[in-house]
Amino acid sequence: ISEDVSRRLGAMGFERTPEQCRVRIKSLKRQYLLAKEGNLRNNGQYHKICKFYDIMESILSNRTVLDPQELMDSGVGGEEAGDGLEEDGEDAQDRYSESTGECPYPAETEVKLEYPAVPIPIPVKVTVGNNSK
Helix, strand or coil: CHHHHHHHHHHCCCCCCHHHHHHHHHHHHHHHHHHHHHHHHHCCCHHHHCCCHHHHHHHHCCCCCCCHHHHHHCCCCHHHHCCCECCCCCEHHHHHHHHHCCCCCCCCCCCCCCCCCCCCCCCCCCCCCCCCC
């Protein structure tokens, strides 16, 4: 998915590496899940946590949820099936969508991407020591 997002952004004039896209997608998922969890407790304050909550809700609520017990009962499982996570932490569903070219959300859904115009430097911690001899 991240490679496809990177290509599409490049076509729009935004140069992003697949790794940058992967990190951003994971960050958006994390913000959404935190907002969803917090929404249950804080009565609608989810927009303060996740700016794109409504869009993420429409995208992620359409994903198929697999019941592990159903998989075990059907005989699917064991080491061949794995745990649904790839080594780098991506969902197997994400890997499947990437390999087939399927998009996990409707094509008419407009997603606004916001990136700073210039890269934001990572702060470096400077330690000042005593120069006593």
